[in-house]
Amino acid sequence: MLNQSSNQKMSQKHELFPLKVENLALEVNGKKLINNLSFKLEANGITALMGPNGAGKSLTLRLLHNLIEKTSGTISWNNQTNQKLIQNAQAMVFQKPVLLRRSVIENLRYNLHVKKIPNKTEQANLIEEALTRAGLKGHANNPARLLSGGEQQKLAMARALMTKPSILFLDEPTASLDPNSTLVIEDLIKEANDQGTKIILITHDIGQAKRLAEEILFLTGGKVCEQGKTLDLINNPQTKQAKQYFSGEIVTENQK
Amino acid sequence: MTDISEAFANALHLIISADKDLVEIILLSLKVNLIAVFISCVIGLSIGALLAVYKFKGRTICLITLSALMGLPPVVVGLIVYIFLSNSGPLGILGLLYTPTAMIIAQAILITPIIAALTRQTLEVMHNEYYEQLKSLGVSKLAMAKTLLWDGRYQLITVVLAGFGRALAEVGAVMIVGGNINHLTRIMTTAIALETSKGNLSLALGLGIILIIMSFIVNGLVYAINLTAERQAYA
Ligand SMILES: Nc1ncnc2c1ncn2[C@@H]1O[C@H](COP(=O)(O)OP(=O)(O)OP(=O)(O)O)[C@@H](O)[C@H]1O
Ligand SMILES: [Mg+2]
Numbered sequence: 001m002l003n004q005s006s007n008q009k010m011s012q013k014h015e016l017f018p019l020k021v022e023n024l025a026l027e028v029n030g031k032k033l034i035n036n037l038s039f040k041l042e043a044n045g046i047t048a049l050m051g052p053n054g055a056g057k058s059l060t061l062r063l064l065h066n067l068i069e070k071t072s073g074t075i076s077w078n079n080q081t082n083q084k085l086i087q088n089a090q091a092m093v094f095q096k097p098v099l100l101r102r103s104v105i106e107n108l109r110y111n112l113h114v115k116k117i118p119n120k121t122e123q124a125n126l127i128e129e130a131l132t133r134a135g136l137k138g139h140a141n142n143p144a145r146l147l148s149g150g151e152q153q154k155l156a157m158a159r160a161l162m163t164k165p166s167i168l169f170l171d172e173p174t175a176s177l178d179p180n181s182t183l184v185i186e187d188l189i190k191e192a193n194d195q196g197t198k199i200i201l202i203t204h205d206i207g208q209a210k211r212l213a214e215e216i217l218f219l220t221g222g223k224v225c226e227q228g229k230t231l232d233l234i235n236n237p238q239t240k241q242a243k244q245y246f247s248g249e250i251v252t253e254n255q256k
Numbered sequence: 257m258t259d260i261s262e263a264f265a266n267a268l269h270l271i272i273s274a275d276k277d278l279v280e281i282i283l284l285s286l287k288v289n290l291i292a293v294f295i296s297c298v299i300g301l302s303i304g305a306l307l308a309v310y311k312f313k314g315r316t317i318c319l320i321t322l323s324a325l326m327g328l329p330p331v332v333v334g335l336i337v338y339i340f341l342s343n344s345g346p347l348g349i350l351g352l353l354y355t356p357t358a359m360i361i362a363q364a365i366l367i368t369p370i371i372a373a374l375t376r377q378t379l380e381v382m383h384n385e386y387y388e389q390l391k392s393l394g395v396s397k398l399a400m401a402k403t404l405l406w407d408g409r410y411q412l413i414t415v416v417l418a419g420f421g422r423a424l425a426e427v428g429a430v431m432i433v434g435g436n437i438n439h440l441t442r443i444m445t446t447a448i449a450l451e452t453s454k455g456n457l458s459l460a461l462g463l464g465i466i467l468i469i470m471s472f473i474v475n476g477l478v479y480a481i482n483l484t485a486e487r488q489a490y491a
Pocket of ligand 1: 054
């Protein structure tokens, strides 16, 4: 039974990639926030989405995850453009974790309920696994919203990973964490990726990008500015904006 | 002055001796209002939760209507229910006028918009916070509404208590459709109005004291629930 469902997940994974984004645009109140965005991502590894504040990274992630509607363009997951069909194979962790007003364990159980996993033994196993992963076994019955920021983020990660998504979107998951918690989250990210989850991660932390990502997609002004292997792009950026960003200078809008 | 202090003493005596008439009136009050609030909850919580989640065309009109209904003058509601239930009215054959059922209907009409509007307000704030996360998990809109109702339970209990408090204090509508008939449709507020006008201050005062005590209990509960919710970060 378990094997069968994980086989299904595996086949879904193959079906999702490559991800092709073509001329993606998002317009809000006549303002073009995402502009002719095009790129292609392969199945494996961790891709870091980088770029200055307001570049459109979070919006891009939300568009890919179908949280907001695009204005035009195409997003195709292995030629499949119906976002709803693949929603269940995706998960996302937000910069500020959103946890339900329930206990830690109920937050996890809720996700299983939504994903329609009624089998009690399977539920118990997945919850046990998630609690261990988050290091929150001792907090299982505590209100989730009383956890520290780092613990909340670990819980959000564990919740996102519990149904083994094919793709995990992370929007600055360690932005407000101390170095220690950051490392724990990074380990969770690497572990998930080792187990076959594709990860698209927004980060401003160049060190984190180097530690985790094989590839960087560098955005400015709602467009892809540069895409390349992590070290190539950081050490030898081709565009002026990327040069400035990775050398610690400030990239301003009028320097586009 | 002695009249009043005597009335007050008599009132206390009525309460302490659990006077039969007094108790009967209190029990009927509770029965009518609890049933009315229960009906209002079933309708109002559902409407409120759905309005918090679904963003459809004409939603603004619904919200404005709801706010307007919140401010309905009780006597007007009483009048309308009266017209419907009176012998010549469309529902006259049911013979409900001057019965507790008529009072329950009137009270429910008054309280439902209050519960619906406050529920919508409370849950919309929570919805803004939850929306992206729930959508990310793949939760349907209807399931979102249910989730909000559960996660907002502490705040919603205080909403319901507010509705109950309002119902307890209501007099205009129940007076018109109930008729304040002794042993049949006489509840606390209508009895106070009538007994005062008849000069029977003792019973009126006794009921008044009970009403104030109930109001304190309701507000105490609201406070205690809010405190518990905040302590557990469930607010
Ligand atoms: N709902 C919205 N309505 C109007 N403008 C918006 C909306 N959401 C985002 N924007 C604008 O779109 C631009 C891109 O926003 P986005 O959140 O994607 O930036 P970002 O790259 O994630 O930046 P940061 O690094 O600061 O998180 C910003 O200029 C922002 O002000
Ligand atoms: Mg962002």
